[in-house]
Amino acid sequence: MLIHSAAQLLTIAGSPQRGLHLGELGIIENGAVLINGETIVKVGESQELLSQYPHESLFDASGLVVMPGLVDPHTHLPWVGDRSDEFEMRLIGKSYMEIMSAGGGINSTVGATINSSFDQLLDETRQRARTLFNHGTTTAEAKTGYGLTLENEIRLLQSIDTINQEGPLELIPTFLGAHIIPPDYQAHPDDYVQSICLDMLPRVVDWWRTKNKNAALPFVDVFCDQGAFSIQQTQTIFKAACGLGFPIKIHADEFANLGGAQLAVAFHATSADHLVKTSPEDIQALAKSTTVAVSLPCTPFGLGHSEYTPARDLLASDALFALASDLNPGTAWCGNMQFVIALACRYMHLTPAQAVASSTINAAAAINLADRIGSIEPGKQADLIILSVNDYRQLAYRFGINLVKNVIKKGRVYSV
Numbered sequence: 001m002l003i004h005s006a007a008q009l010l011t012i013a014g015s016p017q018r019g020l021h022l023g024e025l026g027i028i029e030n031g032a033v034l035i036n037g038e039t040i041v042k043v044g045e046s047q048e049l050l051s052q053y054p055h056e057s058l059f060d061a062s063g064l065v066v067m068p069g070l071v072d073p074h075t076h077l078p079w080v081g082d083r084s085d086e087f088e089m090r091l092i093g094k095s096y097m098e099i100m101s102a103g104g105g106i107n108s109t110v111g112a113t114i115n116s117s118f119d120q121l122l123d124e125t126r127q128r129a130r131t132l133f134n135h136g137t138t139t140a141e142a143k144t145g146y147g148l149t150l151e152n153e154i155r156l157l158q159s160i161d162t163i164n165q166e167g168p169l170e171l172i173p174t175f176l177g178a179h180i181i182p183p184d185y186q187a188h189p190d191d192y193v194q195s196i197c198l199d200m201l202p203r204v205v206d207w208w209r210t211k212n213k214n215a216a217l218p219f220v221d222v223f224c225d226q227g228a229f230s231i232q233q234t235q236t237i238f239k240a241a242c243g244l245g246f247p248i249k250i251h252a253d254e255f256a257n258l259g260g261a262q263l264a265v266a267f268h269a270t271s272a273d274h275l276v277k278t279s280p281e282d283i284q285a286l287a288k289s290t291t292v293a294v295s296l297p298c299t300p301f302g303l304g305h306s307e308y309t310p311a312r313d314l315l316a317s318d319a320l321f322a323l324a325s326d327l328n329p330g331t332a333w334c335g336n337m338q339f340v341i342a343l344a345c346r347y348m349h350l351t352p353a354q355a356v357a358s359s360t361i362n363a364a365a366a367i368n369l370a371d372r373i374g375s376i377e378p379g380k381q382a383d384l385i386i387l388s389v390n391d392y393r394q395l396a397y398r399f400g401i402n403l404v405k406n407v408i409k410k411g412r413v414y415s416v
């Protein structure tokens with residue numbers, strides 16, 4: 001298939017974009033892409049490709065933007081139920097942490113999720129996966145974390161695996177057994193940490209190996225924050241996870257700075273996510289590292305907070321920076337990366353080009369996939385989106401609507 005005559009073809013070719021190099025979109029006007037099967041074969045100007053390949057089936061993208069599929073490197077996709085009552089409680093003055101200490105928050109979603117049938121879990125998760133895909137996300141990371149026992153966490157991994165197999169949205173799994181200390185362990189939280197290290201992680205390896213013999217292990221993530229896991233507990237889990245060969249991620253500095261960002265760098269974590277209460281010293285540590293700093297602007301927006309990730313400081317320090325949705329039922333029920341881009345430009349002062357690169361090639365780096373997805377280059381997987389507008393900056397300028405017209409996943413065209 002030859003997609004041709006694009007008003008703008010954003011290739012975003014090359015490596016993940018560090019620091020102030022962020023935003024190099026490699027725009028080709030009147031651009032064309034040749035796809036064979038699941039793979040991008042050639043990229044160039046329309047006249048050249050149309051004359052070289054006269055017998056291909058054609059896709060006319062006149063007046064439209066063609067760009068890489070959006071990548072969402074941080075979602076909590078599988079859960080059951082909703083917490084609209086808690087949202088209302090927050091509006092009348094209760095804080096997220098107060099609601100969590102009173103048995104609400106993550107624990108209430110854990111209860112709804114573990115008491116649901118597997119079909120209900122799949123149904124609700126599948127609907128969200130479809131919404132992400134229709135808004136232009138072609139690959140998303142998906143975390144467990146609403147199970148908190150070995151059996152229930154494996155069930156969540158199984159739901160992610162099932163929805164990934166169904167497609168078209170591709171899912172990259174993360175084990176987040178360390179999402180919160182379960183109520184039964186409140187008096188002795190280190191026992192839960194030991195259960196993760198000695199029981200859950202080895203069993204996750206066994207389960208994964210029986211399903212995907214050669215694929216890289218899922219990520220292991222820890223919610224390192226006030227009211228969740230301490231820096232020592234996080235370190236203990238990281239040691240166990242790294243010892244078993246898991247790549248790692250962290251939730252750090254969302255509500256309080258416990259030192260999670262620097263711990264992530266010390267353990268060569270793939271990404272450190274949230275980074276709101278992040279200090280200048282943390283930024284310096286991230287800047288010299290390969291750990292991708294992932295910002296989740298839907299979360300402060302969803303909580304009605306005014307403090308966001310210090311993105312411009314991270315870029316000035318030469319860090320690798322990416323964006324994600326943080327789709328979850330507590331703070332940010334939004335899996336629309338177009339809205340994430342709109343927020344990032346307004347509240348973190350990224351340019352539209354920087355926000356787009358943060359949601360494609362750099363977001364792919366945040367899940368260790370920048371060699372396969374995130375740009376339009378020969379040899380890469382044919383994951384593209386076609387926007388109903390002729391200028392990519394509309395993605396940031398407009399908000400609250402869907403500008404995606406078509407999604408192309410592994411070479412197959414879907415209409416939105």
Ligand SMILES: [Zn+2]
Pocket residue numbers: 074075076251326328
């Ligand atoms: Zn999260």
